[in-house]
Amino acid sequence: MPSATIVHAAAFAVGALVGGGVVSAVSARRQHQLPAVAVPGKAHxxxxxxxxxxxxxxxxxxxxxxxxxxxxxxxxxxxxxxxxDQLARIAYVAGYDRRLRHPAWTAEHLTLASLGKSTLVSGPTKDERGDRQNSQFTEDQSIPAMFRAKLQDYFRSGYDRGHMVPAADCKISQAAMNETFLLTNIAPQVGVGFNRHYWAYVEDWCRRLTSTFADVYVFTIPLYLPKLESDGKWRITHEVIGSPPNVSVPTHFAKVVLTSRPSSPSTPDVREISTGAFVLPNAVIPDEAKLESFVVPIEAVEKAAGLTLFSDAIKQQSKHICKTTKCEVIVRRFDDAQKNSQTRKAISGPR
Incomplete structure (x- = not known):
């Protein structure tokens, strides 16, 4: 479970040695040392x-x-x-927006160990690992009923119930995976061409960062961005789904990452920090689209969302993620693979 510090402040930050100085020191659930990350929406x-x-x-x-x-x-x-509403889960933390009825932001800490890929740490057994086929979308009872997103809101809406924290990031236990299916972790997303395809590729890219970096922090942020209309004026227009209309449909989604690793084997206590922000439209995106084409300044995401993600020191001293690793998605038809798996199970029958 998250530490008392994280539960109390809904923080997602820990200390790091940057340039020889301690930026911050906050106890984290896994007791890692990482760069100082400001609590989204929290001022002094x-x-x-x-x-x-x-x-x-x-x-x-x-x-x-x-x-x-x-x-x-x-x-x-x-x-x-x-x-x-500050939500502290087993594998992530989040802030819920009662007006829009979806997360204002989610944050997670990915490592090889948390993904069950470390050879140095014994992970959960096959029986202990979470299986999304055992999870169901559920209304979050911790939110007052009048502000809660409901299952009925998504029924025949034309949109997928899109995970902000992916289920695949939370296989550490069934309980952790089940928490990703709470509607406080869900926002309406275009299905074919986005949630089931390009967005899933970006989520996979975030997980693959753990093979290069010791610690990977991922923020997922729904956005509402203006569009230039034919009359020369900028307007924000978005759909609202539900009966009555309750749940807002974001125009865009942002992935903001912060990674950490030793700068060299001889100086393990000195960390190399990389950051990057990507904003994708909530629309069909071709598989061949370059991930780097969605790069934006972190400040642009913070300004649009009204959040403060990282300290100025971190922004100034970090390298861009696309300079320290490949910003490249791998096209995998996750939804087709899942369908094929379910078909094979249905043909073979119960064992």
């Missing part, structure tokens, strides 16, 4: 907090502030919102 916390986030997403306004807010009725002692 004053020594005397003016708000206090309580369990269940209730945010109390301090008496000092409430006494100066004359517009609030005397009986109202809670901040009406917006509330960002």
């Amino acid at each position: 916390v004053p020594s005397q907090p003016v708000v206090d986030v309580k369990p269940g997403g209730v945010t109390q306004i301090s008496a000092q502030v409430a006494s100066r807010v004359s517009v609030l009725p005397p009986v109202l002692n809670e901040n009406p919102g917006p509330v960002s």
Whole structure:
């Protein structure tokens, strides 16, 4: 389970030695040393907090502030919102957007060990590993019913229930995989040509980074980006699905990665940090599209999403991920392979 620090702050950050100096030191679930990663959406916390986030997403306004807010009725002692539900799972953390009814961001820490590929660490047995065929999409009961995405919202919507944290990243246990099927980890995605194809290739690329880097952090962020209309004005237009319409359909999705590895065998405590951001439209993308064609500055994603992902020091001292490894997807028809597997099982029958 995540450490108390991660549960309390919904943080996804640990310390790292960059240029010989300690940037930050926060205890992580696996006790790794990694670059300082700011908590998305979290600004500087004053020594005397003016708000206090309580369990269940209730945010109390301090008496000092409430006494100066004359517009609030005397009986109202809670901040009406917006509330960002900080979710700490077995294999990832996330922030849920109650208005859009999908994650505002998700963050995960990938290693060879977490993916069950390390020869140095004994991973789960075949029986212990998660199997997506044993998982079902589920409404998240931790979210108040009026703000919760529901299974019915996706029924005949024309969109896939797209994982923000992929199920394939969470095979460490069935419980971890089941948590990826909570609707608080889901956003509407175009199916054929995107969720089942190019987006899946990008997810696979993120996993393959663990063969080159000791630690891989992956942020997945739904975006709503403006489009230039024929009248010369920029507008953000997006579909809303559900009955009544509840769940917003992002126009784009971002993958932001931060990787870490020793800069050299002789200096294992000095880390080489690489970062990169990719923004993909929620639309059909040809298999032959180059991953580097979707590269954007990290600041562009932060500005569009209203998040602060990395410190300025990390951005300035890191190398671009496409300079330290190949930014190249491998085309694999994951959905076809899954269908073929299910067909073979159906033909062979139960064993």
